[in-house]
Amino acid sequence: MVATSEYAVELRGVAKRYADITAVDYVDLDVKYGEIFGLLGPNGSGKSTTLKMILGLVKPDSGSLKVLGINAEEDTVAVKRQVGYVPENPRLYEFLTGLEYLDFVGDIYGVDASEKKTRIEEYLEAFELEGREGDMISSYSQGMKQKVTLISAFFHRPKLLILDEPLSGLDPKSARIVKDLLRELTAQGVTTIMSTHILEIAQAMCDRIAILYEGRLLALGNMEELRQRARLPGSDLEDIFLKLTGTGDIRAVVEELLR
Amino acid sequence: MNWKNVVQLISVDVKSGRLVRGQRFRRYRESRLFQYVLYGGACVLGLAIGLVVGNFYNGVTDPEMRALFHQGALNFFLSLPTLVLIYSLIFTMMGQIQRAGVKASIQPPYWLPITWEEHTLVSTLANLLGFSLASIILISSGIAVASIFLGEVPLAVFTILTLLASVFLASTTTEIFRVLQVRLIGAVYKSSGRAAVWVRFLGSLLFFIVFYVVWFALTSGAGSIALIEMVAGAQKAVWFIPYVWLGVTLAAFMGGLLAQTIIFSLASLLFILALFYVAVRLNARFGLYEPPAVTVSRGVYIPKVGLLGKLGFSFLEAAVIRKDFKAFTRRRELMYIFIMPLVFILMPLMQYLGALGRPVSPEASPSFFTWILLAPGVIMAVMLGLMIIGEEGGSVWLFFSSPITARSLVKCKYAFVTIFSCIVTLVCGVIGILIAHPSPRLAIALLVESILLIFALGAVSLGAGIRGADFTEVPRPRMVRPLTALVNTLLCIVLASAILSPLIPYAVTTMNLPVPLPLPRIDLYAAISISAVIAVVITIVFYKIALKKAEEFLLEAEI
Numbered sequence: 027m028v029a030t031s032e033y034a035v036e037l038r039g040v041a042k043r044y045a046d047i048t049a050v051d052y053v054d055l056d057v058k059y060g061e062i063f064g065l066l067g068p069n070g071s072g073k074s075t076t077l078k079m080i081l082g083l084v085k086p087d088s089g090s091l092k093v094l095g096i097n098a099e100e101d102t103v104a105v106k107r108q109v110g111y112v113p114e115n116p117r118l119y120e121f122l123t124g125l126e127y128l129d130f131v132g133d134i135y136g137v138d139a140s141e142k143k144t145r146i147e148e149y150l151e152a153f154e155l156e157g158r159e160g161d162m163i164s165s166y167s168q169g170m171k172q173k174v175t176l177i178s179a180f181f182h183r184p185k186l187l188i189l190d191e192p193l194s195g196l197d198p199k200s201a202r203i204v205k206d207l208l209r210e211l212t213a214q215g216v217t218t219i220m221s222t223h224i225l226e227i228a229q230a231m232c233d234r235i236a237i238l239y240e241g242r243l244l245a246l247g248n249m250e251e252l253r254q255r256a257r258l259p260g261s262d263l264e265d266i267f268l269k270l271t272g273t274g275d276i277r278a279v280v281e282e283l284l285r
Numbered sequence: 286m287n288w289k290n291v292v293q294l295i296s297v298d299v300k301s302g303r304l305v306r307g308q309r310f311r312r313y314r315e316s317r318l319f320q321y322v323l324y325g326g327a328c329v330l331g332l333a334i335g336l337v338v339g340n341f342y343n344g345v346t347d348p349e350m351r352a353l354f355h356q357g358a359l360n361f362f363l364s365l366p367t368l369v370l371i372y373s374l375i376f377t378m379m380g381q382i383q384r385a386g387v388k389a390s391i392q393p394p395y396w397l398p399i400t401w402e403e404h405t406l407v408s409t410l411a412n413l414l415g416f417s418l419a420s421i422i423l424i425s426s427g428i429a430v431a432s433i434f435l436g437e438v439p440l441a442v443f444t445i446l447t448l449l450a451s452v453f454l455a456s457t458t459t460e461i462f463r464v465l466q467v468r469l470i471g472a473v474y475k476s477s478g479r480a481a482v483w484v485r486f487l488g489s490l491l492f493f494i495v496f497y498v499v500w501f502a503l504t505s506g507a508g509s510i511a512l513i514e515m516v517a518g519a520q521k522a523v524w525f526i527p528y529v530w531l532g533v534t535l536a537a538f539m540g541g542l543l544a545q546t547i548i549f550s551l552a553s554l555l556f557i558l559a560l561f562y563v564a565v566r567l568n569a570r571f572g573l574y575e576p577p578a579v580t581v582s583r584g585v586y587i588p589k590v591g592l593l594g595k596l597g598f599s600f601l602e603a604a605v606i607r608k609d610f611k612a613f614t615r616r617r618e619l620m621y622i623f624i625m626p627l628v629f630i631l632m633p634l635m636q637y638l639g640a641l642g643r644p645v646s647p648e649a650s651p652s653f654f655t656w657i658l659l660a661p662g663v664i665m666a667v668m669l670g671l672m673i674i675g676e677e678g679g680s681v682w683l684f685f686s687s688p689i690t691a692r693s694l695v696k697c698k699y700a701f702v703t704i705f706s707c708i709v710t711l712v713c714g715v716i717g718i719l720i721a722h723p724s725p726r727l728a729i730a731l732l733v734e735s736i737l738l739i740f741a742l743g744a745v746s747l748g749a750g751i752r753g754a755d756f757t758e759v760p761r762p763r764m765v766r767p768l769t770a771l772v773n774t775l776l777c778i779v780l781a782s783a784i785l786s787p788l789i790p791y792a793v794t795t796m797n798l799p800v801p802l803p804l805p806r807i808d809l810y811a812a813i814s815i816s817a818v819i820a821v822v823i824t825i826v827f828y829k830i831a832l833k834k835a836e837e838f839l840l841e842a843e844i
Contacts, residue, residue, distance in 0.1 A: 083685050085840070102840070107688035117679035119608065121615040123581045126608075129589075133604030134687045143586060158578070159586075162615075165578030 031095055034059045034186055034217040035080055040089035042075055042241075049075040051241035052089065057219055057234075062212055064232030065221040066263075068271055072241040073221040074114050077188050080219065081111055094185055107135070110179035114190040114221075116171065120164035124155055124174050127163060128181065135182035142181075149177040153200055169195040176204060180211075187211070189220040193227060205231060229263040239271050286402050294399070294407040299414060319767070327419040328426050335430025342434050358435055359539065362428065366447040366531035372420065373455035375500060377412045380761075381463050401569040405460060405561065408568075412456040421452055443538050447531045450553060454528070457560045464567040474579050481579045482615055489620045490627070497624070497631055527556040601689060602697035609701045612676060618762055619676060622668060626661035626709045630716060650721035657717040658731040659738070662710030666739040667777050669702040670746025674838070675754040675764030684839070691835035695747065699828065702743040710735045726809060730788070733813055737820035738784055742777045744824050748831035749773035751838050780823055787815035 035057040042050040050072040057063045065073045078084040080093055082102035091098040093105045119127055125146065132142040150156050153173040163171060172195045179187060187208070193201045208218055208231065222228050228235055235252060237244045245255045245266075253259055256266040268276070299320075342358075345351050425445045432441030473488070474481045524533050530553040537545035593603035613619050634657075677684060684694070714732055717723070723731075753769025790807045793800050 081686055083682070103688045103690055106686060109686070111686045113682055113686070117682065119612070119680050119683075121612055122608065125582065125586055126611070129586075130604045130608050131683075131687075133600040134683075134689065136600055136688075147586065160582040161578040161580050 031092065032059065033057060033092070034094055035063075035219065036090075036092040037076070037080070038090045040076075040079060040086045040091060042072075042079060042084060042086050048241045050079070050086070050238075053238070053241070053243050055236060055243065055246070057217060059217055060212055060215045061233040062208060062218045062220065062231055064228040064235040065219060065238065066223075066225070066228055066235055066267060067221075067238035067244075070240075071238040071271075073238055074190055076238065077190050077219065077221060081109055081188055082106065108185040110182065110184035110187045112175050112179045112187075112189045112192050114194075116175040118163050118171055118174060121162060123160050123162055124150070124166065124170075125159040127174060128178055131178040132182065137182050145181045146177075149181050152203055153177060167195075169197055169200070172196055173200055180207065185216060187216060187218040187220075189218065191222055192220055193222065193224065225263040225267055235263070237267060237270055244270050286400070286406070290399055290403045291406050291410075294403070295410055295414075298407070298411040323415070323419050324422055327423040331423040331426030332430050334423075335427040338427070338431045339434030342431075355435060358431065359437070359440075362437070362440060362444045363532065363536055363539065365424065365428075365444055366451045366535055367529055369421070369424065369448050370451040370455050370528060370531070373413075373417050373452045374458060375496065376417045376420070377456050377459040378462060379496070380412060380415070380417075381459060381466075401565050401572065404572070405565045405568050408463075409453070409456045409460045409561070409564065412459055413452055417452055417456070421448055424448060440539060444535060447535050447553075450557065451531050454531070454553075454557050454560065457557065457564055460564040461560065461567060464564070464571050468571045482581055485617070486614050486620065489617060490623055493620075493624050493627055494631070497628055498635070527552070530556060598697065598700065599693065602693050602700070605689075605694075605697040606701050606704075609673065609676075609698075610705075613705075616676075622665070622672075625664055625668060626713065629661040629664070630657060630713060634716075634720070651723060651727060654717045654721040654723040654727065655731055657721075658710065658714050658728075659735050661713045662706045662735050663738045663742060663781070665709045666702055666706035666743040667746045667774070669705060670699075670743045671750040671753075671770055671773060672764035673698045673702055673747065674750045675756060676762065677754075678756050678758045678762060681756055689839070691832055691839055694839065695751075695828070695831050695835045699743060699747050699831070702747060703739055706739045706743060707736060710739065730809055730813055734785065734788065734816060737817055738781055741784060741820045741823040741827070742781060744827040744831060745777055745780060746773055748827055748834050749776075751831060751834040754838070784816055784820045784823065787812040787819070 033056040035055070037053055037055040039052050039054060040050055041048070041052045053072075053076065055076075065076060067073050075084055079086050079091060080098065082098050082105055085099070094108055096104050098105050119130070122130065128146045128149075129142065132146065137145070150159050153176070155170065155173060155177075158166070158170065163174065166174070172192075176192060179189070192204060196204065205227070208220075212218060212233075220228075220232070229249060234246065234248050236246045237252075245252055247255065249263065252263070252266050252270075253261060256269045258265055258269060338358075342351070342354055345354060425448060428441045428444060432438050470485065473484055521533065521536065523529055530549050534546055534549035534553055537549055589607075591603060591607070593606055594600070598606065613622060674681075710732070714728070714735075718728060749769050749772070750765055753766040753773075755763040755766050757763045787807070788809075790805055791809050791812045792798070794806050
């Protein structure tokens with residue numbers, strides 16, 4: 027399939043309900059090729075559901091999705107082949123070693139044997155997992171498991187990265203590696219959609235940011251556009267986020283809790 | 286001890302057992318049906334058995350027979366505490382072995398303000414839930430009703446009390462075993478290095494074998510009667526073993542020995558408390574113990590090409606098959622699957638060799654060979670087919686997010702089910718040939734039929750396993766919805782009968798079995814050919830159904 031659109035991801039009127047809860051409420055969203063796109067929002071705002079719909083893990087109730095020029099509902103396998111995904115709470119095969127897991131993922135994505143070997147070794151070294159790669163994942167710390175999940179998303183060279191809280195549990199050095207890697211991959215044309223609660227990282231890394239609230243798209247744009255939208259010139263993303271999501275006045279809440 | 290904490294935590298355990306999955310993966314609802322059916326059914330069955338026994342006793346008019354029956358009933362009462370202790374130990378230990386390795390199920394109490402005493406008591410009582418408690422309800426309601434007819438109500442009440450103490454004693458022992466086992470496994474990992482995975486696998490198999498040899502020795506008809514007689518008679522002789530003190534207490538009560546009754550009651554109580562204290566201390570000492578890392582490989586990494594690629598499997602399919610093989614040999618809760626072929630080999634083998642005190646005559650060897658060649662591999666195919674998708678558990682997101690097609694998923698999972706089951710059939714066949722010396726015709730015919738059944742029923746069960754997959758992992762992996770498993774088992778019985786039906790006239794005429802209608806004489810190879818056609822049709826139809834289910838499964842993934 028050849029990309030026919032200027033957007034890597036296009037969402038048109040996408041909605042998803044779970045019983046009487048509206049997870050995503052008719053969202054329109056475009057993500058350009060080669061950008062790092064941040065998806066922000068309070069807990070339960072529909073970020074993870076939106077990411078899962080893009081990957082085809084959740085079927086939208088209405089609307090249409092195009093991913094890398096492919097109709098995501100018609101050919102989910104073609105989409106998945108080109109996507110690297112890091113879920114919010116990844117469960118790995120704990121009975122495999124880190125190396126066996128990456129080898130398995132490499133085979134799933136059809137990475138050539140010699141290339142797979144080179145890439146796995148490079149990533150293990152970069153994320154300081156050397157020496158522990160032969161141990162069962164069950165003995166890994168949360169951060170080590172996150173590193174394995176990140177490597178498995180990166181190392182098959184996807185065109186689109188969907189990362190749900192990618193830096194969760196990582197040590198500062200590994201977090202820095204991920205950030206630099208994402209910038210480098212972006213320069214190579216890889217598109218990244220990431221959700222995070224760490225607003226400083228979103229502000230520093232993302233070319234554009236979308237803020238979701240109760241399933242609706244509240245704001246979309248680069249930092250300057252978001253400042254204008256919130257009418258907070260010169261302010262940082264935290265202030266913008268709190269103002270737009272109506273959670274800005276938290277002093278009364280804290281005082282109530284301390285009473 | 287905060288009893289509110291204890292009750293709350295037990296209710297959490299009960300609730301987790303009541304959660305059932307609906308058609309969509311993320312929807313769980315609570316169903317009390319299974320619990321009601323299990324405990325209510327046990328009570329009704331116990332009452333019915335008690336009534337039957339009581340009425341039978343009332344119907345006996347010969348005084349000598351009545352006295353004999355009465356004495357037999359008393360012997361049974363007397364042996365109950367020790368028997369229940371033995372069976373509860375087996376049940377609760379097997380329950381522990383099946384528990385998931387997922388730490389989340391046991392960790393929350395460690396950061397909540399709960400004492401080790403409370404935690405140990407909850408764990409001990411939770412061990413009893415399910416079949417152990419149902420067995421006690423069954424026995425208690427049975428002896429309560431029977432005792433009215435026997436005129437032994439006070440004895441029945443005392444027996445029920447000792448039964449409750451017995452199951453608690455068994456469960457406390459299991460709790461000690463559980464904690465020690467975690468520590469022991471850690472020591473094994475540390476000392477066995479890279480061989481740890483295989484040491485654990487072979488150790489678990491050895492444990493299952495020993496367990497089941499004991500189990501069959503105790504539960505076989507002759508074995509259990511001998512055991513009741515032995516327990517009833519020998520308890521007094523081994524009174525110094527604390528585990529028989531409850532039985533000795535009951536014997537003293539029955540004999541009207543008040544002082545002995547009080548002494549052994551108190552001694553039993555102290556022993557249970559001492560064991561509970563040991564369990565609490567062990568939990569406090571090793572409860573948070575993290576076993577050392579299992580190192581499986583060291584050195585240079587060389588990607589495998591392997592035999593599977595040469596057999597026509599893609600890299601993706603071969604990777605899934607290799608991963609599943611590792612899952613079944615490394616995940617303790619999945620090693621349970623190996624019990625089944627072991628059971629089917631051990632049970633007839635022990636009977637055949639006379640290990641249960643009832644040697645099977647040499648004439649029975651064809652039926653023994655038929656059993657050992659057909660049952661293990663075929664039942665393995667049915668079980669594996671049902672659980673091969675659900676065993677993915679929480680890690681199934683990788684399947685949903687990776688570029689795996691329905692065709693590849695079904696192909697590799699079906700290949701694993703059939704290859705694994707055929708290996709079991711071949712191993713069992715070799716054991717059967719060595720022991721039963723069947724004719725070559727019988728051996729070939731049964732081998733072919735076994736493989737036909739494996740392929741057909743494997744396809745049937747795989748489709749059901751996809752449709753009814755349950756990814757719940759705590760407190761133990763469910764893998765498939767119970768109703769799906771039940772319906773699939775019934776369907777497999779019907780289809781297996783259809784596949785084997787062409788061989789019935791041959792078996793009847795060859796073995797001169799009495800039948801109401803004369804059956805046509807049929808050549809063995811013609812019968813096998815007809816059977817093969819039926820099996821192939823079933824395989825193709827249900828493989829296509831499995832493919833359809835896999836497409837829906839991957840499309841409707843909601844994780």
